[in-house]
Amino acid sequence: MQHPDCRIILRFMRKQGRIGSLLLFISCVLPAFSQSMKPVDIRLPKPMFVGTPQNLLVHNLEKPLGRPRPPFLAPAGTRNLALGKPVTSSDSEPVIGDLAMVTDGDKEASDGSFVELGPFRQHVTIDLLKPSVIYAVVVWHYHKQPAVTNDVVVQTADDADFQKNVRTLFNNDHDNSSKLGAGKDRNYVETAEGKLVDAGGVTSRYVRLYSRGNSGSDVNHYIEVDVYGKSLP
């Protein structure tokens, strides 16, 4: 039994003859094929106007990794020793926020999550309360906007005044403008994953982080500092 549509087509072909059927094929079927070969009309977005871009004028800048930082390997049992530990600073009266924010576990860049210290060279010092084996220090200065923090120096010591057994873990003050000695580490753009400094298992009680403004302003921001290691008994 034939489908009703087929019967209609066959009846039409009988009526029109071979030439008529051919003309029908050319006029209806071929354009259908040619239509299928037309490029798809994709509406691409036009460029969006933006204001003056940021001027990231930083020498010796680290190349962006382009992917998440690879996992940092440390002995089992390593944890963030800085969480909730006391923090002191060269600027005891911050412009915004308070020093406890540096070790409160909040790594967001939003208002209320960072402490703003005054201009020029400033530092925060974290007392781990016990001598500890330190494997890594991770610092989040400010990542709300792309910025480069100037003269980042990370040190450890056995005393709060940084006189005994001082070791420098990271120093990107290439011209010694912070007067802590010239460093060879590279400048980097702040991101949400923070800057990881390999401490190599150094034993210390105090961790100090220096900075001297950033590429956008002369004040110093600290969102969070994590110190990964193990406390000694």
Place this chain on the structure above:
Amino acid sequence: MHRKTILWIGLFSAAVAAGAMLRLHDVRHRPMHADEAVHAFQFGGVLENGVFRYDPLEYHGPSLIFFTAVPAWIRGEKSLDRTDETTFRIVPVLFGLGLILLLPLLSRGLGTAAAVSAAIWTALSAPLVFYSRYYIHEIPFVFFGFCALACGTRYLRAKTWTWAALFGASAGWMHATKETCVLVWGAAAVALALVRFNAFVKKDDRIFHQEKIPFRHMMIAAASAAGISILMFSSFFRNPEGIIDSLRAFFLYFKRFSASSVHDHPWTYYMQLFFRHDPGRPVWTEVPVLVFAGLGAIGAFRTRRQGAWDGRLARFLVFHTVILSVLVSAIAYKTPWCALGFYHGCILLAGLGTASLLRWAGTAVRKTAAGLLLVIAFAAVLRQSILLNGRYDFDPCNPWVYAQTLPDVFSMVGKVETAAAESAGPVVVIMPGHGYWPLPWYFRKMKNVGWFGGIQENMPAASVILIAPELEQDLLQALHAEPPGGREKLYISLWKEELVLRPGVEVRGYQKIKK
């Protein structure tokens, strides 16, 4: 003709010639800055639609865009594709030359020696040359500010309605160019008050008689200013909302300057621009201009009116320059071109300082020594100008360079054009925050380009992708997390080296593998 007059005409002509050569030489050399490209696209919109729609939040007034119509019309360019860098940069070049050519208007107020000296300083000054080759609003804005000063000075001498109308029109053009005109007007009002106070203290009552202005002239000036402003912001009455927006802009800019921004810099920022030294690079300094401006400031207060220059105009220049520099330094939002307003005041004062030095020199021997000192200063400024506007015109060590596009852009564009020509698919550019400018300018002749501020679900299958490194992981996720994957979506690098759009902004390029 008097021998001295011939000398002044000769020196002034030399200044104009030098200024023109420095401004016009290889004007296309520096890669387009993102701001230049945005303004060029705004002009492209006006070419296509015939209307300028003023945005009270960004991009400033319409005057720059409308003036660009003149070179485009002369060159017969009817669409953005047909334009090139010269069409756009010739506009600030002409306004920059105007800053030299209009100086004779001040020859009665400042004296011929000061006006001609100021012409030489203007012609050679590295920042004035740099921004005269830069398609942004700053040089036209400084030009109209200077017009207002010159016409205002001439009006106070002649008291004719023509000068009043020209003064008003200059103020109207200032408004139609940049919203920060209120800072210049505010500084001028305070400077005028200080000049009057100074005259009061010195019991110089001429100023009070001479500065009485007929109400009719005030109305003519106000009508000229309002007429120009309304005509421009309404885009010749085709966009009436622009008039209201131009007034709203003052409040919006006040809010913008109060909020934090990526352009916030310490109050010392502009001073740092005047002396810069990066390791391994030459020392750049504006010390010669500042020293002569200092001499001019001393001259402004030491000489009352002894035929050389009008002490009140000179003192106005000192007050205005100092107040404006304090105002713009107090605002956290800073870009190097915002220094031009008060820097141009320094240039005019440097002209006065030069005239003061020659006047104080007295004897022939001292005059020869002063002339020698001037030649050395002008030579140093000329050398710096040639370097900063030639070899170092995109180099981050140049203090006037700010978020400048680097020549890597030419390599990028060449490789993308070749790859796009080989395949029919679209080119997709993905940069966070739409930070891809000025690439739209360089790709303006390519029709099949999509511009994205981040990875989106509905992105077309591209034959070429340009992307910021920080978005690569998101792109991989978008390409390969969902089937079909495999060879259908395989891309290879378009370039192996690190290509940087501007300092700190790398762009990576990928081309789809052919089947």
